[in-house]
Amino acid sequence: MSITIIRFVFSVFVLGFLSACSTLGVEPWERDVLAKDEMQLVSDPLEANIDDHIYFSKEASSGGRGFGGGGCGCN
Amino acid sequence: MAVDSAAADVVATRSGREFNSVTKSNKKSVATSLAAATCALLGTAGTNPVHAQEEPRWEFDTSLLYYGENDDRVQDISLNILARRSFVDDRLLTLGLTVDSLTGATPVGAAPMGVAQTFTRPSGNSVFSAPANITPLDDTFWDTRYAVSAGWQQPLGRLFRGSAGVSFSNEYDYTHIGANLGLTRDFNQRNTTVSLGVAFAQDDIDPISGSPTPLSPMLDLGDVSNRRGTESKDVVDVLFGVTQVINQNLLVQLNYSFSDASGYLNDPYRVLSLVDPISGDTLARTPAPGTEGPSHEFRFESRPDSRAKHSLFGQAKYFMHGKVLDLSYRYMTDDWDVDSHTIDAKLKFPLANDRYLEPHIRYYTQTEADFYRASLSAGEPLPLYASPDYRLGDFDALTAGIKYGWRTDSGHDLSMRLEYYMQDGEVPGNQLIGNQLQRDMYPGLDAIIFNFSYRFGIGR
Numbered sequence: 001m002s003i004t005i006i007r008f009v010f011s012v013f014v015l016g017f018l019s020a021c022s023t024l025g026v027e028p029w030e031r032d033v034l035a036k037d038e039m040q041l042v043s044d045p046l047e048a049n050i051d052d053h054i055y056f057s058k059e060a061s062s063g064g065r066g067f068g069g070g071g072c073g074c075n
Numbered sequence: 076m077a078v079d080s081a082a083a084d085v086v087a088t089r090s091g092r093e094f095n096s097v098t099k100s101n102k103k104s105v106a107t108s109l110a111a112a113t114c115a116l117l118g119t120a121g122t123n124p125v126h127a128q129e130e131p132r133w134e135f136d137t138s139l140l141y142y143g144e145n146d147d148r149v150q151d152i153s154l155n156i157l158a159r160r161s162f163v164d165d166r167l168l169t170l171g172l173t174v175d176s177l178t179g180a181t182p183v184g185a186a187p188m189g190v191a192q193t194f195t196r197p198s199g200n201s202v203f204s205a206p207a208n209i210t211p212l213d214d215t216f217w218d219t220r221y222a223v224s225a226g227w228q229q230p231l232g233r234l235f236r237g238s239a240g241v242s243f244s245n246e247y248d249y250t251h252i253g254a255n256l257g258l259t260r261d262f263n264q265r266n267t268t269v270s271l272g273v274a275f276a277q278d279d280i281d282p283i284s285g286s287p288t289p290l291s292p293m294l295d296l297g298d299v300s301n302r303r304g305t306e307s308k309d310v311v312d313v314l315f316g317v318t319q320v321i322n323q324n325l326l327v328q329l330n331y332s333f334s335d336a337s338g339y340l341n342d343p344y345r346v347l348s349l350v351d352p353i354s355g356d357t358l359a360r361t362p363a364p365g366t367e368g369p370s371h372e373f374r375f376e377s378r379p380d381s382r383a384k385h386s387l388f389g390q391a392k393y394f395m396h397g398k399v400l401d402l403s404y405r406y407m408t409d410d411w412d413v414d415s416h417t418i419d420a421k422l423k424f425p426l427a428n429d430r431y432l433e434p435h436i437r438y439y440t441q442t443e444a445d446f447y448r449a450s451l452s453a454g455e456p457l458p459l460y461a462s463p464d465y466r467l468g469d470f471d472a473l474t475a476g477i478k479y480g481w482r483t484d485s486g487h488d489l490s491m492r493l494e495y496y497m498q499d500g501e502v503p504g505n506q507l508i509g510n511q512l513q514r515d516m517y518p519g520l521d522a523i524i525f526n527f528s529y530r531f532g533i534g535r
Contacts, residue, residue: 025266025320033323038399038423039392041318041328046136046157047492049171050526054142058498058520060441060467061415064388064405067274067312068334071222071242073249 132534134159140526148520149179149216164230169240171224180212182518184345184463185373186450186511187211188357193370195293197344199284202296202367210518213344220246226255234261242276248343250279255312266320274312281305282343289377290457293346295368301375308338324394334384346373347463352454355509374451376462384409399423413467415441429482435494437474443467449502449516465518470500476524488530496522 026034033039042048048065056062057074140153153175160168183194183205192211193204205211226240238257244250255274262269280286285302287293294301316330348357349372362368390403405417416439423433444467446460476494483489498520507516 024322025263026323028264030323033394034320034326036394036399039326039394041326041390041392043401044136044528046138046155046528047526049157049173050138050140050153050155053173054496054524055439058466058496058522059415059439059472060409060411060413060444061384061386061405061407061417061439063312063314063332063334063384064330064386064407064417065390065403067255067272067314068310068332068384068386071244071251071253071276071278072220073218073246073280 132161132532134532136530138526138528143523145521147180149181152176166229169226173222175220177218179216180214181216183211183213184347185211186348186516187514195369197283218247248281248283252277268318270316272314276310279305279307280339286343287375290374293369293373295362295366306339308336310336326392328390330388332386337381340378340382341376342464345376345464347448347461348450349374349453350450350508352452353509355511358453377460378462379460382409382411397425412445413441431480433478435476439472443469449506468500470498472498490528492526494524
């Protein structure tokens, strides 16, 4: 019973999300602002790498934006 | 070069095909159709034909970082280079290099005491003493870390984009090798992008003198009876994300990621104090006659050999009359009982003459792992798992900083960033025994982060 409800809620969520997404957005000629460097999700990849590495080595969490990081004996 | 030229031709043809399909009144030529079909089979169609007009070029992001902790703890000077070469047809090669030079002192894990304590160094060749009433630190921490990475991205057909990468890093006692694959697909006139990524890593840990048997005692100089060989761990990461353009000024992203680590997850140098169940003081011990060794009873930590983490990450980029707000939130939970929340905000203010200021604030909070222990009580059987690592404790962290950037006359970007990072945590009250209630059992952390970045391109 609960699985059916979860499936229903999940289906409504996914359908709602997709239909909402299809009405959002811009036309191709309206992308001048979105195309700017500072509007990229990761506008400074090197700084993001550095920060991920610092926080990975000092906290119990990592990743989220990208992969969990690692490759370091610091944690 | 020949490949690039061919790809440029394909993209130009592709561009022609798209134009033809939009203006249906135009008849497609046989040659165009054949070229388009070939292009589709090769799966090399460009999403942005403008790139066909550009020469291949390199872009370099370089950065020199200083990270320094209070009380002469960890100091890191790090050189980072990220090189990107763009090819025609929207293909991109990325190469990364990092060199870290680490020095300083790091907490041993043992509890502070009212008297000085002596420890055997990880090498097993000498001892060091920690003064009374402060968190014991091992001041011989030093290492040089080299990390390299390479990645490749390219369109796969009109709406898909694929990526592949490899990474390698090496330290004195640690070697990492990893690989990753990614795929994205655009929907709704490229306003929605769905991405899927997977990464594998295999790390080898070769602690100086061998890894200690978990929960075994720290021994006298020269006694390696509790030492094992090298260890390894495997990490698999999976990431699923959706990026959505909301309007001309707002872009949002939502990611779910899963990470599974298995193998040796201990810190081979960290020990717990074995304490009297009434006084909370660490039990004293006497080194064997004629040798030196620990003054008290210490046990090497023991963590589970697997860890599964789930993260939800949301980010928004919002353009507000020239200013850009970058806001993100992450929730993480794992089967070690660590739950964490991270909120991060940056606001970029443009100034005159291609200059900008960007204040940054980040707040982080986590709960302790279920096997986090400030010390081990001699009055109880040893638990299966125990770690005194403050990074697995209950703490909050705050980062506050500012970045100032400018563009040179030759079009190069420079920036300077200064940040302050602090951690403040506490040991759960039910873990404190006797005299420990009067001692500072949780080593807080204050650190300064300064980096200087320089971005330039060549070959345009």
